[in-house]
Amino acid sequence: MKYNKMHKLTLQIPNKHMENIYKMMSVMKITGVIFCLVLFLPYIITVFGRGVEEAEKLPLLTGPEITILTEKGTQSIPTDEYLCGILAQYFDKGYTREELKAISIILRSNFLYNLNIGKSFYDIWSYQDRRELWGQNFLNYEKEVRNIISETAGKILLKNGKIEEITICDLLHDGQSYETILQNNYADYAIYQYF
Numbered sequence: 001m002k003y004n005k006m007h008k009l010t011l012q013i014p015n016k017h018m019e020n021i022y023k024m025m026s027v028m029k030i031t032g033v034i035f036c037l038v039l040f041l042p043y044i045i046t047v048f049g050r051g052v053e054e055a056e057k058l059p060l061l062t063g064p065e066i067t068i069l070t071e072k073g074t075q076s077i078p079t080d081e082y083l084c085g086i087l088a089q090y091f092d093k094g095y096t097r098e099e100l101k102a103i104s105i106i107l108r109s110n111f112l113y114n115l116n117i118g119k120s121f122y123d124i125w126s127y128q129d130r131r132e133l134w135g136q137n138f139l140n141y142e143k144e145v146r147n148i149i150s151e152t153a154g155k156i157l158l159k160n161g162k163i164e165e166i167t168i169c170d171l172l173h174d175g176q177s178y179e180t181i182l183q184n185n186y187a188d189y190a191i192y193q194y195f
Helices: 015-048 050-057 079-090 097-117 127-151 178-185
Strands: 065-070 073-078 155-159 189-193
Touching: 065 079, 073 079, 079 097, 079 127, 097 127, 097 155, 097 178, 178 189
Parallel strands: none
Antiparallel strands: 065 073, 155 189
C-alpha cells in the first residue's frame, strides 16, 4: 500500500485476484436480490394476488352453460354469470335490492327467451368493464350483484306456461319482497324455477 500526496489510501490489487473479487461481487449481488425478494415477497404477493383474493370472496354463479364469443375465442360460462354482466348495468340506477331481484328474474327470462328464438345476446359489462366502471366500489358492488343473482337463481317468469319477452316497467312497491313486486307489476306472469 502506498499513500499518495493527498493522503488517500490506494490499493493495488494484482490482476489474478481481480477475478476472485468479481466472482464475490456477483455472489453478493445475487445474495442481495434473494434477500430483497424474501423481504418483499409477502408484499408482492399481496399486491399482485389481489385479483385472485377478490375472486375467491365472490359468490359463484350457476345455471346451464352457454357458449359466448370473446376476444380470446369461444368460452363456456354459466347462464347466471352472463346475467351478472347484464344486471350490473341496472345496479347504480337507484333501484332497491328487492327491485334488483325482480329485474334479475325479468332479465333471466328475457335472456332465455332470446336464446330460444336465436336472437343475439345483450350487451354486457364484462368483469373487467365492471372493475373499471365501479373503481374502488368494485368488490362491494360485484358481491351485491352476484348475491342478488344467487338469491334468484334459476327463477324466470312464465305467462300461461310459456316464456315471453318482458318489458321492464316502473316497479311500484312499498318495501315489498321481489315476489310481491312481480305479482303487483306482472299479474299475468308466474314465477317458475327453471333450474
